[in-house]
Amino acid sequence: MKIVVCIKQVPDTKGGVQFNPDGTLNRAAMLTIMNPDDKAGLEAALRIKDATGAEVTALTMGLPKADDVLREAMAMGADKGILVTDRVLGGADTWATSTTIAGALRNIDYDMIITGRQAIDGDTAQVGPQIAEHLGIPVISYAEDIKVEGDSVIVKRQYEDRYHEVKAKMPVLVTALSELNEPRYMTPGGIFDAYDNGEVTVWGRADLKDVDDSDLGLKGSPTKIAKASDKVRKGAGEKVTLDPQESVEYIMSKLTEKHVI
Amino acid sequence: MGLEEYKGVFTFAQQVDGELGSIAFELIGKGKELADDLGTEVTAVLLGSNIRGLADQLAEYGADHVIVVDDPKLETYRTEPYAQALAGVINEYKPEIMLVGATAIGRDLGPTVSARVKTGLTADCTSLEIGQFPLNAAPENAKQNQLLMTRPAFGGNTIATIACPDNRPQMATVRPGVMLKRERQVGAKADIIDFKPDLTENNKYVEILNIVKDVKETVNIADAKILVSGGRGVGSAENFKLLDDLAEAIGGTVSCSRAVVDAGWKPKDLQVGQTGQTVRPNVYFAIGISGAIQHTAGMEESDIIIAINKDETAPIFDVADYGIVGDLNKIVPALTEALKNHAN
Numbered sequence: 112m113k114i115v116v117c118i119k120q121v122p123d124t125k126g127g128v129q130f131n132p133d134g135t136l137n138r139a140a141m142l143t144i145m146n147p148d149d150k151a152g153l154e155a156a157l158r159i160k161d162a163t164g165a166e167v168t169a170l171t172m173g174l175p176k177a178d179d180v181l182r183e184a185m186a187m188g189a190d191k192g193i194l195v196t197d198r199v200l201g202g203a204d205t206w207a208t209s210t211t212i213a214g215a216l217r218n219i220d221y222d223m224i225i226t227g228r229q230a231i232d233g234d235t236a237q238v239g240p241q242i243a244e245h246l247g248i249p250v251i252s253y254a255e256d257i258k259v260e261g262d263s264v265i266v267k268r269q270y271e272d273r274y275h276e277v278k279a280k281m282p283v284l285v286t287a288l289s290e291l292n293e294p295r296y297m298t299p300g301g302i303f304d305a306y307d308n309g310e311v312t313v314w315g316r317a318d319l320k321d322v323d324d325s326d327l328g329l330k331g332s333p334t335k336i337a338k339a340s341d342k343v344r345k346g347a348g349e350k351v352t353l354d355p356q357e358s359v360e361y362i363m364s365k366l367t368e369k370h371v372i
Numbered sequence: 373m374g375l376e377e378y379k380g381v382f383t384f385a386q387q388v389d390g391e392l393g394s395i396a397f398e399l400i401g402k403g404k405e406l407a408d409d410l411g412t413e414v415t416a417v418l419l420g421s422n423i424r425g426l427a428d429q430l431a432e433y434g435a436d437h438v439i440v441v442d443d444p445k446l447e448t449y450r451t452e453p454y455a456q457a458l459a460g461v462i463n464e465y466k467p468e469i470m471l472v473g474a475t476a477i478g479r480d481l482g483p484t485v486s487a488r489v490k491t492g493l494t495a496d497c498t499s500l501e502i503g504q505f506p507l508n509a510a511p512e513n514a515k516q517n518q519l520l521m522t523r524p525a526f527g528g529n530t531i532a533t534i535a536c537p538d539n540r541p542q543m544a545t546v547r548p549g550v551m552l553k554r555e556r557q558v559g560a561k562a563d564i565i566d567f568k569p570d571l572t573e574n575n576k577y578v579e580i581l582n583i584v585k586d587v588k589e590t591v592n593i594a595d596a597k598i599l600v601s602g603g604r605g606v607g608s609a610e611n612f613k614l615l616d617d618l619a620e621a622i623g624g625t626v627s628c629s630r631a632v633v634d635a636g637w638k639p640k641d642l643q644v645g646q647t648g649q650t651v652r653p654n655v656y657f658a659i660g661i662s663g664a665i666q667h668t669a670g671m672e673e674s675d676i677i678i679a680i681n682k683d684e685t686a687p688i689f690d691v692a693d694y695g696i697v698g699d700l701n702k703i704v705p706a707l708t709e710a711l712k713n714h715a716n
Contacts, residue, residue: 122526204492237486241487244487247575249576252480270449270477273583275580276580276583279578333538340531347689350689353698359703359710
């Protein structure tokens with residue numbers, strides 16, 4: 112069985128958010144990581160590999176430096192990596208990203224494609240379902256558990272107040288939640304192997320199958336950014352340091368003033 | 373594509389088990405505002421099985437028209453056939469705007485349908501308005517009457533406004549709890565249209581083996597007018613008693629930060645923030661909450677924010693209207709007493 116896991120290299124927004132003195136986001140100072148939902152998806156694929164001997168390919172689209180995230184995936188246990196990178200693919204929204212990745216996937220055999228539910232930089236959760244739509248295969252989003260049974264997968268699909276146990280015939284695309292598992296660490300031997308012997312195939316625009324130029328990159332993106340800004344935080348109000356009784360009187364006076372009580 | 377053929381604001385009226393969610397009414401509320409700006413009307417799209425009776429509720433919350441697709445195949449949500457149904461509605465009725473809730477259903481249905489009808493989709497919007505694109509061009513050089521969709525990204529650290537100038541419909545998923553419902557007009561009627569799209573089974577139909585509902589008692593913190601929210605600084609699950617008492621005295625509901633859920637002190641459905649719920653109560657007490665950006669992203673729209681924290685450098689004070697530097701263990705019980713005395 113062949114599994115392709117789509118992963119993204121993202122700035123680490125959790126904990127390590129850095130600001131410039133003017134309050135804007137300091138992107139250059141932020142570390143990059145493998146997107147957490149994608150990492151859980153990779154772990155799920157590796158567990159299937161451990162159990163059944165499946166072949167696991169990690170695929171990413173990004174700048175040439177995204178090679179690092181593929182090496183990390185191989186150091187965890189992925190068999191090979193595919194890097195889709197080309198200037199003309201830059202500036203893509205979720206439509207143009209999904210047409211690109213679908214164009215790459217048409218070159219390879221797969222029984223299951225796993226993507227993370229969403230990336231922590233964009234938080235859209237759109238690329239996974241859109242890839243499935245372009246490839247004409249079923250999508251099961253928000254997976255809390257993935258099992259393979261014969262030629263089908265059985266997925267625990269999360270909703271706000273319930274889950275569905277869903278069965279689909281392969282090929283299928285599943286989007287993974289980080290709650291799915293606790294991803295394994297890279298092994299030291301795995302890291303050396305990934306960098307010394309790991310196989311990363313690099314594809315550009317010419318390698319994408321059955322995709323029009325008009326569906327790629329910034330030009331092929333239906334959505335356009337009208338304005339982007341680092342969030343201007345609401346100004347601080349009053350801050351007081353008082354003894355407990357005075358603090359209570361202070362709060363009570365504000366609640367009265369604002370007609371809460 | 374003749375963009376001018378596309379008219380009207382459509383909203384997806386999400387129902388589960390024959391019950392409409394609040395998001396269905398929130399989208400109509402926002403959709404109506406947008407429709408007024410465009411001089412058009414709002415149409416709710418209701419998909420399901422035996423759900424035609426829900427159309428009146430949609431009318432009472434402001435829908436001018438309701439398109440109903442009632443089919444046994446739509447009994448329980450599955451990407452396909454719901455995508456067939458919604459894409460069918462879009463292809464037949466050609467709305468200029470299509471709004472879907474950013475729920476566990478909408479964030480699956482939205483991307484699938486947008487890819488199928490080949491248009492853009494902006495995720496998890498927190499503000500929608502009608503304007504020109506590009507924003508700063510002279511009016512004669514800009515496209516007018518565009519949907520401008522604003523959303524947070526980078527874990528709430530940045531905001532972007534997005535347009536979809538050359539494709540229709542302009543599609544957005546909208547964060548639950550952010551848009552306002554209209555006041556219910558009991559007895560209001562909408563024009564109801566029954567529509568039968570092609571729901572032929574294909575390879576994308578999955579089989580639902582089992583449905584397991586979480587039986588836990590659900591408190592909807594998004595509906596609370598007053599939230600008494602605790603963080604790591606509360607110290608223990610037992611110490612949340614102080615917050616329970618305060619909540620009871622002021623008529624509020626207890627919620628919490630992510631750290632509290634991670635520590636196992638409170639369940640996930642009480643969590644406020646980027647990975648929890650977005651809330652905008654009249655009063656938000658942030659007690660022992662440091663105020664990481666992932667938390668403030670979910671509560672900073674609250675009308676009045678009162679923070680109590682012993683660390684005077686805690687970032688929560690940057691968003692609080694009233695910040696008190698002090699010991700919550702002393703202040704909270706005394707405040708509860710004062711409120712009780714005030715009530716008597």
